Amino acid sequence: MNKILLAIGVLLIFASFCFYLLGLMRIFPFFYTAIPLFLSIFFTVQIWNNRNRFRMRPRRKSSQH
Numbered sequence: 001m002n003k004i005l006l007a008i009g010v011l012l013i014f015a016s017f018c019f020y021l022l023g024l025m026r027i028f029p030f031f032y033t034a035i036p037l038f039l040s041i042f043f044t045v046q047i048w049n050n051r052n053r054f055r056m057r058p059r060r061k062s063s064q065h
Contacts, residue, residue: 002047009044016040 016036023033 002050005047006044009040009047012040013037013044 019028020033020037022028023030
């Protein structure tokens with residue numbers, strides 16, 4: 001499921017980047033094109049950071065002297 005969401009996030013980044021380029025050409029307002037790009041990057045980074053967040057390591061046995 002996370003791989004699918006990650007792929008969707010990358011596609012959203014690509015689509016919003018193309019929309020952002022239209023904003024740079026002043027076809028759309030720049031403010032309205034920057035928000036989807038930021039949100040898609042934020043969404044993708046959040047999904048990427050949540051994978052294997054808490055990996056438990058086995059405890060080492062303590063030796064008493």
